[in-house]
Amino acid sequence: MQKLKLEKIKKTYNSGEVVTALKGISLGFRENELVSILGPSGCGKTTLLNIIGGLDRYDSGDLVINGLSTKEFKNSDWDAYRNRSIGFVFQSYNLIGHQTVLQNVEIAMTLSGVSTSERKQRAKQALTEVGLAEHLNKKPNQLSGGQMQRVAIARALVNDPDIILADEPTGALDSHTSIQVMDILKEVAKTRLVIMVTHNGELAEEYSDRIIRFLDGEVQSDSNPIAEAETEKASQQTAKEQKFKKTSMSLITATALSFKNLLTKRGRTLITAFAGSIGIIGVALVLALSNGLSTYMNSMQSDTLSSFPITIGTGEQIIDLTERGPGGLEGNNDAAGYTEYPKDNVMYSYDSEKNSTKHSNIITEDYLNYIGKLETELPNAVNNISYRHGVNINLLAKGQGTAVKFETTSAPSGMGMMMGNNSTYLQELPENNDFVLSQYDLIGEGGRMPAGKNEVVLVVDKYNRIDKAFFEKLGITEDTENYKLTDFIGKTILKVIPNDDYYTRNGDLFTAAAPTDYEKLYDSDTGTKLTITGILRSKEDVSSSYLSPGIAYTTALTADVVEDAQKSEIATVQKDSDKDVMLGTPLDNKAKDNALIMLGADTTPTGINIYPKVYDSKDKVKEYLDQYNDDKSDDNKLIYSDMAEMISSITGTLLDTVTYVLTGFAAISLLVSTIMIGIITYVSVIERTKEIGILRSVGARKKDISRLFNAETLIIGFTAGMIGVGLSYLLEIPINTIISNLAGISGVANLNPLHAAVLVAGSMILTLIAGFIPSRMAAKKDPVVALRSE
Structure with a gap:
């Protein structure tokens, strides 16, 4: 029965001039046979192989797989097809250098959702079948050419594909090793379709079940074409259309691949991460100083300002009512409807008294009774209430x-x-x-x-x-x-x-x-x-x-x-x-x-002073005082003043302003390091172009490639963040020593663990953003072109 059928496949390329690579090719292939395609260079052999393998797209015609037309295939369908039905064997082996032999064979299964234990078991079995059981943990550069080609064959077979596509599998091997490889392919062809492109006519004649000769994008001869009877038999059978399960590379897998790649360039990775950490260190130290100063000032305010009373006094007072006045007095935002710094030829007249009022506190017997209950209602909030006469x-x-x-x-x-x-x-x-x-x-x-x-x-x-x-x-x-x-x-x-x-x-x-x-x-x-x-x-x-x-x-x-x-x-x-x-x-x-x-x-009394026990209990006292005013008219409300709150607000605003300014300066170095990480990621994309092609050939989607480089930037960002935070904690020691000696204040630099976690997360987000464009570029690379790169 026909496994694969090409119907009038055409393919052209436009590289300054239009070149027709395939001129309406129509071919059928059986479920199990070893087919060799011969022809001079540039005749369309590899193009045909790439189209059958889903790495390249035909312009017209149809590729029918087990009776299923591919005319309406989406990118994800082609990716799933390559992963489930196709196994590639390349002339240059195309193994991932930073992966072990076992991991290279496992790579296709990582996209198929196979569990880790099953992946290892199947990969070991495939390597054993090609005679490499003793080389599982070696890197590709530790193997001979024949051994690397056998790894490539094991990788092609491990996902149990229907079709093996071999592009010049013996082109880089000596005659003895070539025979070993051909013996393996001949054995494989007993159970599945093997299509091999080769220039070696002798090996083709000796091992092939069928030889197809190409010239100028056309079939010149076919030694064993599918007979009409086989075609009729296939047409009488109901085509069992198969939907390929979508491939997906998990973030964990992508992270593991990226991590192994980064380990092969430890020096550059650490230097990049350290450069990225400089901005983190700057921001972290600013936050550490801000946090320490804030803690010190809060402690100082708690000690110093807690003795400042909340004061309710009698007499006429001018109250600012912008938006809302103290004590809940109804406010008025007089600036609403106006534009700041207008350029028009206009001048406005407004009533400034709308935003202020004269208010007199009238301390009544009812209010004195209400204040008298304060120590009972808030027993742990008040130290003393004194009355001025x-x-x-x-x-x-x-x-x-x-x-x-x-x-x-x-x-x-x-x-x-x-x-x-x-x-x-x-x-x-x-x-x-x-x-x-x-x-x-x-x-x-x-x-x-x-x-x-x-x-x-x-x-x-x-x-x-x-x-x-x-x-x-x-x-x-x-x-x-x-x-x-x-x-x-x-x-x-x-x-x-x-x-x-x-x-x-x-x-x-x-x-x-x-x-x-x-x-x-x-x-x-x-x-x-x-x-x-x-x-x-x-x-x-x-x-x-x-x-x-x-x-x-x-x-x-x-x-x-x-x-x-x-x-x-x-x-x-x-x-x-x-x-x-x-x-x-x-x-x-x-x-x-x-x-x-x-x-x-x-x-x-002409006034009341309420002394909170601690600084933080002031809010409870003020909330209690506000409750008295809830159902009162503005004239009958009693407003209070809190000198401590005003001082605290001023110092807090000053500290926040200084923090923002210093953080802004530190963020400049963070931005520069982020851009640098983006450039490093782009360099990594260029270096790993062949790996991109390999991953695409085994079924990786564009988003999987993007995820791979995003994972790399996340690792660099995490490392940069951890280095930055770690060094910041170390730098706190000499900074605190110096400040303690100069100002007598201990523990001023104190990075909050929550801030540290946010900085690490922020570093990862920034590097992810920096690597977004390079990762998109990687995802858009043509797999055919990527496989040819060196």
Whole structure:
């Protein structure tokens, strides 16, 4: 029965002039026979073989395989046909140099979906049949010409094809070896069709079942043509059309092939990977420094800024409402609809006040109750809540012989601390002594924390210093730079005077005590004398100070002063009067409100400071505060300020900007190395052109060839990424040592493992992109041309 039939096959080439290689060839071939095709060079023999093998395409006519026409074959069909039905034996052997003998034979089966164990077993069997059982692990260059040709025959047979195509199989062999090869082919022809192109007429006559002679693209003679009876018999049988299973080279197989190829050029591969790693090293070190600095700054901010309170203050504030204001105030993006830097001859008028508003916080009893629940609702988020009151504290001091007024009317409590000074030198202690002692040490013999309204502590800086102005407020004017801690511990040198004693009524007006009255008031039995029970100094490992140098009193004293002031005569009279009870001048509503607060008639706090336990808990506190505003109108909302967030945002933006700029510079070298890898891949394509042809001849698809070189670039990219990341981790050691010696900061360069993984993946992606064009070029190579290359 006919295995293969050519019907009026024509093929022309256009290489400047049109050359007709085959002129309407019609031939049939039996299922098993050894057919030799003879003829002078250039007569079309090899073209015919390439068309039968699916490496080349005919222009017209038809190639019928087992009754199946190939006119409608797609590229994938031809690839599958070569893999399943065709085995090639070439004059120049066409073995892949970086593969072993066993791997060369296995190559066709890697495209057929055969398991690894079965591939090895079948390849070994095929090599045993051609007498090469002892040479399985050798490379082709370790074999003789005859042995290499036998490897090629084993490769052609291993996938059990229907047709063996041999192009000058003995052309490069001596006569003795040629006979050995022909004996093998003769044996093969007993079970399948073998078509051999040769110039050796003697061998053809001796071994062939059939000889076809070619001349100028036409059949001149056929020694054993298919008889008419055989043709009729074939036509009577139902043609069993076969669909070839599609071939596919897995990424693992492609990677293995590429890896073996790269190992044959270890030096160049490593140099290429190292060059590619330079850009990775640059980006990695920038990210390492950025990550380390970010961690350091976050730690510093956590330590330094965690003591900055979230502040809710009263009074009129101008709020920026661009997009959305703080506290959830409805915003307005006034720039919408405008173009930046317009070139038109136009000028616009707009209302800048649309993007801002004047807002006054009104602290109500309801809000104070809501704040009071904060420590219960978020027990692990808040260290302390302090309330600022505008009431004047009538404080006298007697540090030396004469009592003096300790002025307390200056910057509001909390503001001085945030700005690094406190010109009042007077502040309220948190109620939680454990929290205070977690940040401060009690220094000096016999010191302890205050326990009531009549006890205070002295706060010094880390050098045991307090500003000279503080001592002047105490009435200590002697010119000295040194004091003993015990000069103050246990001493009573301050006294709070009640309003009713401090202010004297004269008709409708009140007069504050004169300096000449201070001594009498200080020695009187009324009022609250304050004893210094201890001295606080911040701990060495605390980077920021919650308290400022000066006097710190208890919340009990605050409560006592507010209660006394509220009941005082001057507060009661001021409450009922529209005039200033001290000056007799008329007061508007705002001025009267301020006067009532200062005299204690209005006990509503003028501000609230909420101190989070740690920096990260600020967000929870702010979320809690925002919930209060959810159902409130803009006028009734209370907005807060967070100095720490503003500072953190500025430093974060600065660090991000520097990171982006440095990464941009490092990316330039990464881009250059990527281009270089693309060039190296192109060189590899040129070097492996013959391998491309071999793979196509055994059924590899274009996408399989592309995948092969993509795998190579991925390996180089992975290697470059790993080298870059590895060297970056090594470079961290001297970098951190230098920075530690210069700046006293340890661990600044610290590459995040996630960033390292991303860099390796990014390196692979970049090299894959770089190799995309070369891999496409490889896939488009003509297999016939590729096989002829050297």
